[in-house]
Amino acid sequence: MNQTFMKEKPVLPLLLSMSLPMVLSMMVNSLYNIVDSFFVAKISEDAMTALSLVYPVQNFINAVTIGFSIGINAVISFFLGAGENKKANAAATQGLLLSILHGILLSVGGIGIMPAFLRMFTDDLQVVDLGIRYSRIAFSFAVIIAMGMTAEKVFQSVGKMTMTMLSMLCGCISNIILDPLLIFGIGIFPEMGIEGAALATGIGQTISLAIYVVIYFVRPIHVRIGKKYAAFEKNTVLRLYSVGIPATLNLALPSLLVSSLNAILASYSQAYVVVLGVYYKLQTFIYLTANGIVQGLRPLIGYNYGAKEHRRVKGLYMTALFLTAAIMAVGTVLCWLDPNRLIGLFTVNSETIRIGAEALRIISLGFIVSSVSVISSGALEGLGKGGPSLVISLLRYTVVIIPAAFLLSRFLGARGVWHAFWVTELLAAVISWFIYRRAALPEGR
Numbered sequence: 001m002n003q004t005f006m007k008e009k010p011v012l013p014l015l016l017s018m019s020l021p022m023v024l025s026m027m028v029n030s031l032y033n034i035v036d037s038f039f040v041a042k043i044s045e046d047a048m049t050a051l052s053l054v055y056p057v058q059n060f061i062n063a064v065t066i067g068f069s070i071g072i073n074a075v076i077s078f079f080l081g082a083g084e085n086k087k088a089n090a091a092a093t094q095g096l097l098l099s100i101l102h103g104i105l106l107s108v109g110g111i112g113i114m115p116a117f118l119r120m121f122t123d124d125l126q127v128v129d130l131g132i133r134y135s136r137i138a139f140s141f142a143v144i145i146a147m148g149m150t151a152e153k154v155f156q157s158v159g160k161m162t163m164t165m166l167s168m169l170c171g172c173i174s175n176i177i178l179d180p181l182l183i184f185g186i187g188i189f190p191e192m193g194i195e196g197a198a199l200a201t202g203i204g205q206t207i208s209l210a211i212y213v214v215i216y217f218v219r220p221i222h223v224r225i226g227k228k229y230a231a232f233e234k235n236t237v238l239r240l241y242s243v244g245i246p247a248t249l250n251l252a253l254p255s256l257l258v259s260s261l262n263a264i265l266a267s268y269s270q271a272y273v274v275v276l277g278v279y280y281k282l283q284t285f286i287y288l289t290a291n292g293i294v295q296g297l298r299p300l301i302g303y304n305y306g307a308k309e310h311r312r313v314k315g316l317y318m319t320a321l322f323l324t325a326a327i328m329a330v331g332t333v334l335c336w337l338d339p340n341r342l343i344g345l346f347t348v349n350s351e352t353i354r355i356g357a358e359a360l361r362i363i364s365l366g367f368i369v370s371s372v373s374v375i376s377s378g379a380l381e382g383l384g385k386g387g388p389s390l391v392i393s394l395l396r397y398t399v400v401i402i403p404a405a406f407l408l409s410r411f412l413g414a415r416g417v418w419h420a421f422w423v424t425e426l427l428a429a430v431i432s433w434f435i436y437r438r439a440a441l442p443e444g445r
Helices: 011-043 045-081 085-119 125-157 161-184 194-218 234-266 270-306 310-337 339-344 350-366 370-382 386-399 401-412 415-440
Strands: none
Touching (some): 011 270, 011 310, 045 085, 045 234, 045 270, 045 370, 085 234, 125 161, 125 194, 125 270, 161 194, 234 370, 234 386, 234 401, 270 310, 270 339, 270 350, 310 415, 350 415, 401 415
């Protein structure tokens, strides 16, 4: 129950102990994303296209639930570091109630807008139908997703990363097992096609939440959720949203980016839209794994910031940056070694594979340098500085890349969109470094 290990244990072992369970969880989670798309691609390329077009709205739902839970994590960690346990309990309880409300609104709104949203990008009625059928089931689990993400961040805020890993692994593995069973109707399971993929995802998310609930009652943690903390307090709610809203926007911006890039690429060929969708599935293996480092970093940096351990804050940042760069280097090598095989997991169309292989080689040029932006943004969230973190994400997902993609595509065709990725990451990394130094370390510590 004692949290002082967060400011006493040596930085590298501490960060590894917090991050490695999450890195493993994120790797399995990213594997699920790849496997899920692999099975959907076996239905048809239309199904894969539908999944690519649904992605922005699905990502927005995930962004709201994850982003607000990041706010919960940051506020709890800060209060624990400052020794204000009752305020930490209030943040957890009120955060959970608000998350449930968010989930209800997202479920209703997401299902309602999908028909019109899909028709903005395609006239293919088959693709539209597949997208609606998938999203109707997937978005019905928004409340479960919101509650599960809140539970995850509450457990992470007290350093219970192994329990978080257990929950995530069980959900992801269940998802991977159920995907082929429900999509193709193996054994006693009905053949549901693309709807089976959505249901498998929802069941996996439900299993993860159930595990958190069981662990919470069987092995109590330092933060408690209860009725006596449920009365909304203005200051607590404002703190939750002051981090949660920027964090949500950080995560939601890729939805705007993908929709904008789809609009540019669709004017060349639907194959480019498929390739962009495949890329975002593949890059989760790299960026979600790096996100494991960020998830381990957030509660540590927030706790030490609350405890005024500024030297440890700096050490944690630099250590996380080094570890993330190593992960990104692995991703770059993978994309250059055999990009044809990676793209070939999702399509048998030779032209799509050719386009996709070229895209992976070009985009991956920005992986390593993107470590600076990824860690700076995550560290600022952990410090409760959502505004500067949002600025970094705006640079990466809107301010630079969308104009760059549009302009470069005028000269290089669709290839210009791929080049816009590494150009953006290079510029964003330089600016992110200065933003972090200014916002997090004003005294140059």
